[in-house]
Each structure stands twice: as C-alpha cells, then as structure tokens.
Amino acid sequence: MTELLAATLTQRALTRRAASGPRAVEPVSPAALSDEVAVLLLADMAPESVVWGWSRLVRGPRALRSTPCLRFAKVLGSGYEGGFGLRPSKSRQGLFAIFSNEAAADEFIHFSDVTAGYRQHSREYCILKMKAWSTRGSWDSIQFTPSTLMPSAGPIATLTRASIQLPKATAFWRYAPAAQRSLESAPGCQLAVGLGEAPFLRQATFSVWDSVGAMDAYARSGAHLEAIRAAHANQFFSESLFVRYLPLEITGVWKGCRYPLARTVNHAS
Numbered sequence: 001m002t003e004l005l006a007a008t009l010t011q012r013a014l015t016r017r018a019a020s021g022p023r024a025v026e027p028v029s030p031a032a033l034s035d036e037v038a039v040l041l042l043a044d045m046a047p048e049s050v051v052w053g054w055s056r057l058v059r060g061p062r063a064l065r066s067t068p069c070l071r072f073a074k075v076l077g078s079g080y081e082g083g084f085g086l087r088p089s090k091s092r093q094g095l096f097a098i099f100s101n102e103a104a105a106d107e108f109i110h111f112s113d114v115t116a117g118y119r120q121h122s123r124e125y126c127i128l129k130m131k132a133w134s135t136r137g138s139w140d141s142i143q144f145t146p147s148t149l150m151p152s153a154g155p156i157a158t159l160t161r162a163s164i165q166l167p168k169a170t171a172f173w174r175y176a177p178a179a180q181r182s183l184e185s186a187p188g189c190q191l192a193v194g195l196g197e198a199p200f201l202r203q204a205t206f207s208v209w210d211s212v213g214a215m216d217a218y219a220r221s222g223a224h225l226e227a228i229r230a231a232h233a234n235q236f237f238s239e240s241l242f243v244r245y246l247p248l249e250i251t252g253v254w255k256g257c258r259y260p261l262a263r264t265v266n267h268a269s
Contacts (some may be wrong), residue, residue: 034145037105049121069104079194126252130245137241157245161204188214
C-alpha cells in the first residue's frame, strides 16, 4: 500500500467539511480517549523455520483467540525483503494486534507463547508498542479509537491499510512502486515495511518517522503526490484506514537495523 494515500484523501474531505462549518472535526479531548494499545510484531524467519512461519500465516488470528483483552488481530505477510512490491517475501511477516489496555499489551509482548514462538524462530525480530492519537477510516468495518493526545515532539508512527477494488487494482499498481520505493529513502523515515492480508488487493504500510513534519513532507512530494492524485481521481479503495501512533517502545532488529527506543510520553499542551 502506498503510504498515506488514504490519509491524504481523507484530509481533503475533512478540509472541505471544515469549510462548510457544521461538520468540522474537533480535536480529541482527554475525556474521549480510550485505553487501547497497539502492538506490531515484525519477524524474519530463520531458514530452518520458514515452514513454521508459513503456518502462522495459514492459522492467522485464530492462534490468538485465547489472548486476554485482545480486541483486534491480523497476521500479515510482507513484500520481498520487507518491501512493497507484488513479489512476496518467503520469510518476513508481521502481526498486528490491539489490546484494551497497556497491561494486556505488556503481558503479550513479554510473556505470551505467541511472541516467544516468533523470537525462537526468527533471525530478526522487532516489536513495537504504540498508542493512537489520530484515526480515520476502518479495517474490516472496525474503527480504531485514539488513546493519547498528539505528541509535542519526537518520533511518530503511521499505519495505512486499504482494500483495493479488484477492477482498479492494475491501475493502482501502476502508481504504487515509484511512491513506495521513495518511502524507505525519504528524509526522516526511520523504519518502513510493506505488509498485507492478501497479495495484490489487501495491502498495508507501516512506517516510523522523526516527526510529523518529515512524514508530511514525503506525502506532499514527488511520486507519492502523483499517486495521491490518481487515487483520488479513480477511487481505488473500497475501504481504507489511516492511524497515527505515538511509539511507546520499539525494540529489536529489522532489516539489519537495531531499534531500541523507550520514551516518556509527552503531550502537546
């Protein structure tokens, strides 16, 4: 999925609504925040564990049914070398989950048999714990809820996911590669990975940025801007989701880079 396509289209719609007055979107108030915490696990299977990794994809979220306080879960494949093209990776995959509170997320990260299995079978393993501060759209008709205020500084993470309409998939993929190739080399991008529930049609992108400004600069330039315009004109997506996250913890290794991060949450006043 091209990073931020759905988000930019949504923002245009919000701008039009704001201009009309009554449908303007108000900032999230502290009283409206939930306790939800998101976890993203990224794994590159060791050569001897590739079959084990494929079994995780086949089982999907069924393997997590007994996980306490789990609200939502997806087991996701990845593009070749963790990238964004149509060629799938044989060894890289992800697991995305939302928990109803941070204690449950911590229990899953540190003590779950699921995460222990991934650590045991992976040559690279990276896990992130996050709180959402902006959400737009839905995933399988489920809407996510902000759980923190917009951070005043520091890194942010974004998750973009979409279902591509089958008759328009070929047209979408004409624009996607150039925009996606530019993502990993974009100034301020710390981590970027292409994920998906199904090849060609149900795609997602996750990325970590130095700041909101760095992410917005990428979204408004070059091949990505061209892809945004095409998506808007051709209505490529039947469903889309865009979430901005405050990373609370990032630990592990992904594509040779080590990501130790434990930060104090600082909110904008």
